[in-house]
Amino acid sequence: MRLCIVGIGGAGGKITQEFLGNEDLDFQLLSHITGAEYLSPGKMQGIWLEADKNDAKNIQHFFGDMEEGCYPCFYIPHDAVADGCAVHVAVKEKYGYDVKKQGFVRDAQYLKAVFEIFDTDKEIQALVAQTMNKEMVESMGGNANQAPNPIFDSAWNAIRDFTTLGKGECDGILFVVSFGGGTGTGFINPIINHIRNEGKADYPVFALGILTEPGDYADKAQFSKSARRNLAAISAIYDLLTKGGGANGVIIVDNEILLERYGNDYVAANQFIHKMMQPLVAARDYPGEIPPSQAVAQHSSGGLSRPPIFVPLFASLPRSADPEEALIKKALSEEGKLFGCSPEKADFAMVFCRGFIDSEKIREILSRETGIAPESIWPSRKMGEGNNEILILLRNPYGGDPKAYQKVGTLENRFCMVISQALQYMSQQPEDLFYEGKQEEKGKKDGKPAEQVKLTEASKEALKMFFFGPDGSGQKSGFVFELTEARKRLRDGRKEDKPFFIHPLRIFQKDAPVPKEGTKSTGLINGDEDIARIVDQRINEKLVELGLIEEIMMG
Ligand SMILES: Nc1nc2c(ncn2[C@@H]2O[C@H](COP(=O)(O)OP(=O)(O)OP(=O)(O)O)[C@@H](O)[C@H]2O)c(=O)[nH]1
Ligand SMILES: [Mg+2]
Known part of the structure; x- marks a missing residue:
């Protein structure tokens, strides 16, 4: 398993940075001078998609500009639309959406709407097709399912070459976002839809989402109150979980738990998220036990019609004899849970371990402690470095208890x-x-x-x-x-x-004509007959205007 980490938005970028630290840290300058290959632990690769150009270019210094050939790099998807170009103007005039707005709108609906406009509006599609550059047209490869869309096409282009779908070696993608801002929550669903619409139905795609904390700690940096952040968060989660054939799994972490633990220190929280994910993403598989991302994806969403939620539980303990029991007990304790849940309600568990661990014992003990059937537990292990570690991903650990809420x-x-x-x-x-x-x-x-x-x-x-x-x-x-x-x-x-979110929702419907500016739907049009009646009326009015008939004749 070799994942491409795609961080989106502020928190997504900061967490991705933890994953992409250079292995040759001590020799960073030397590596730079000699042009040595940049190597992250686990040979992970990744990219940061951001909307705020100022943050990307001037505030942070870890990611360089992709346009300048840097790695690790950031990419600004809406830069693919030139300021004031025909597409930019047309979308703004027809809909009022500014596709180049730099992420000050803290909601998930803004980018959802933009994606759906490109996805449904034939006029905009024609404009895009006329103005797209050659490289983009080639990259589209004449796909019938997917209308050209400069923002999401170019974002996918930026990602693809890290993956086996392009020239790269990553056999799966892990999107990292925070549920609560505008960029991460707005981008995550359209970009996954975009990948799936391109016909990449079984390429492993996972999402790691950090649910925004209650209270007002983030208000200042975000210019956004808790209630609004919660709406953004739930909108993004709703779309992720209702998209059949979308992500293979959505791993959720509660910022409330992290910030309580780390005293509101985002950096410490991000370092922990990185540490917690190691048993899943790190290199050094056990000889003969190298699960490709494909296998993880199949276990994760196999047999389900909608993407599942995964709650991560993590424990790390110094090496000892028979470590399995202590690791599992610690992971199941309040200290181990990264999101509130009832482990015994999980319908499946994937367990990733690092260290000298016995997979059979893991299965046995976890089943005994939670009641999850042994055949619904899938252990996988890696060689360890220091401590023994365990990451348990509990699938849909809720439901069946009317008092739980x-x-x-x-x-x-x-x-x-x-x-x-x-x-x-x-x-x-x-x-x-x-x-x-x-x-x-x-x-x-x-x-x-x-x-x-x-x-x-x-x-x-x-x-x-x-x-x-x-x-x-x-x-x-x-x-x-x-x-x-x-x-x-x-x-x-x-x-x-179970699941609790069911019906996918769109803002702009496919095949529905967008009413012309200035007209307002009365809600009284019901099918072809009504449309014919209105057209007749308009013709009659015109005839009266021209003096060809004396009065409106309506049947
Ligand atoms: N764990 C963690 N959470 C963060 C961090 N920065 C922000 N958050 C949380 O994530 C939420 C969204 O913040 P951002 O990720 O900056 O938002 P964004 O996706 O860039 O979207 P914009 O609103 O367009 O800036 C905040 O309300 C916080 O709850 C971080 O570094 N680590
Ligand atoms: Mg931001």
């Missing part, structure tokens, strides 16, 4: 909290959903207000439909309805209510 420390409880905050935010500040709120959105650098997004009526209609359904109530369909239903499932705690 009331207990702190369960997945049900944490998700109900995030959903409730998101629902409350949407009902209290609906204008924010259309970027019309009074909330101050400030540019980072000079404190000047960032340019406001002004959506067209057509976009507002589409978003309204997405959030609240056709009747605008949020009681029968739409995202608000789906979240309310999901919370009900979590509270009911019925076994059959």
